[in-house]
Amino acid sequence: MGPTSSLFGGVLARGAVAAAVADDAWLTAMLQVEAALAEAQAFTGLLDQAAADAIGAACARPESFDAAELGRAAAESGNPVVPLVQALRRAVPDHAEAVHRGATSQDILDTAGMLVAARALRPLLGDLRACADLTARLAREHRDTAMIGRTLLQQAVPTTFGLKAAGWLGGLDAARRRLDQVRAERLAVQFGGAAGTLAPFGDAGPDLVEGLATVLGLREPALPWHTERTRIADLAGALGSAAGAVAKVARDLTLLAQNEVDEVSDSSPGGSSAMPHKRNPIAAVCALGCAASAPGLVANLLAAMAHEHERAAGSWHAEWRPLRDLLVSTGSAAAWLRSALERLVVHPDVMRANLSRSGLTGDLTATGLLVDRALHDFGTKR
Template sequence: MSSLTWPGDHRAGALMSDGALLDAMTHAEDRWLYVLTEHGVAPSYRSLRNLLSEDDIAVIATQAESGGNPVIPLVDILRARLRAAGDEDAARWVHRGLTSQDIMDTALMLTARDAVTSTRSELTVQIRRVSSLADHYRHAPMAARTLTRAAVPTTFGLKAATWLHGLVDAAEVLAALTFPVQMGGAAGTLSGVVELAGQARARGCRADFPVSLGLQPAAPWHTHRTAVTRLADAVTCASDAWGRIANDVLALGRSEIGELSEGTGGASSTMPHKANPTLSVLIRRAALSAPPLAATLHTAAAEQVDERADGAWHVEWQTLQTLLRRTVVAARQSTALLSGLRVDTAAMSARLVQVDDEVHSEQRSLAALAGHEPAETYLGLVDDLIDEAITRAQPYSEEPS
């Protein structure tokens, strides 16, 4: 996939695409038919995975309007294809006992899991890189800035350590996510499955369905949307961390500062001398767009009603698809940015000399209060703070054995 309005979209490949979602919906229907057959409820199982093609996406998308979701035309097509193949038994039992939301939510969890897995992989690479930066530049002096002004001396190693904490925060939040199956039937009572199978076999089907998909078992969450909002919050945390790094690269890469720069700058359409910080700009764009998308998902969660919601559920699909796809793009762009990042320690040192009076004013006043001459350096516990960040990142920084 690619998008003219979201440069870099191709970096996400098929993740969270319509094709991936259709494949996940079909996979969920396939595993449910398999479970029904295994428990002696349905008389015949036939794999559904090769019954569709990319050409079906446009047909299903168009027909989805009549019922309000793409599962309804998907089921119709699957049944028709099974009948055309002479498998009437399998056709009759496809989707029985479930509702559209069961398949749609389950498919979104399957595709979201893939997107999160990719994002976590990128974060691991980034944590290793930034740990190295923090250690390598622990003694590279520069001016710390607060409210855009020079404040006190610091080192680039400590700045990188601050980035590192944000990346580890994101890695921890993403690692804690669960991806629950959705299985509740028409109104979250599982009455359809019990009617088909009886209580004992219905319990067996319910237990085996998430296992067959590699998802977590869960109570029906048709109008309890924590799984979605936690996911949105977690990926927004990652975008926040990348945005913070991109902002530093943009600010410190200004022509009049020149302390950081991208390895390969982007081109300008009119000024051949420019090497624009394109990756940083695009990462910042993603960081600015993520919170509103997450807010939409929280609004949808707050607007749930009855046992199945009218519109609040429907608004989640493309919002989540967009948020996760953009997250993967930003993750891969951030890896590229950090891999090629250039640090100009000479420019940092020169700027620190220029603002020497400003950055040591606090030191002089505190030394006077304490009744002694200012120390030779004013870097506090920078080494300790860097070591703490690197130690915290260690589980993510170690190469797999």
């Protein structure tokens, strides 16, 4: 049962990323690639414009194709592109030979995956930006709010809540910028034909790839990347780092919200089926739960990088589920953390009382300067 199932969807599929990677989103993306391929071939003189127009019109109606049926039929060929191409050819009988011309299934599915990822990253990046803004506000507002610092989960020396929030900000903003860089630079068209040679197109092959990239708004790769999977690895690594940055903040929030600490709380706490007195920091808890899936999914994608020769036997297929689940898990974690920070109630009086009870003192002049530096750095890099 995946994270997008209806029973667990309210917790494990928070935010807009789950919808962006759902079956209908993949179907739409695959059709857009087929339409763009026909358009690019017509532009380069490789295909009649009437054929490209007919294919484009059919691809513009994803509701005409049954994603569930395509999924069932995919078992016959090992991927959903083969039955999709068959259905698309039936939809344009006068131009059936022009559909999917010169392409291989992996060209379509990999490129569709890049489109899906690019679209899913928009709400994810939006939530990360919002989280960074919220932690920046906390750092600014609590620049001088003294509290006890903790190392190895034990009281250490005095610090400020502003400095703690500035640390959260640094991690979140770095993760956001890395993910934004991957989105801008590493999400590329995949097109090479049967063995990555562009053989059916001769000298026009490179121009066709350029046109396809232009139509779809993706990067143009120097070479087909059927079995060179560092683009997937870069995306996975950036998503994993983002999940880790989110988890760091969520972990601190759950610890600070413990009854024995009580330095922060959730303004809309979750309840308990057995203990009515509980006031759980549920948004932070769910952020942690979603983020916890990311490392294993990243590992799955890295383990699948060893593709054989020009086309892989199984390693390509092994990427599909963990990539979609990783986008959902990281996106859900970021959405939950945004909720946690929006609902966060800070208790400076409790922080001061806990610090006073520790009996520890220290000069906090430098902490304010560190917060100022972090906020300045954040402002210049936005």
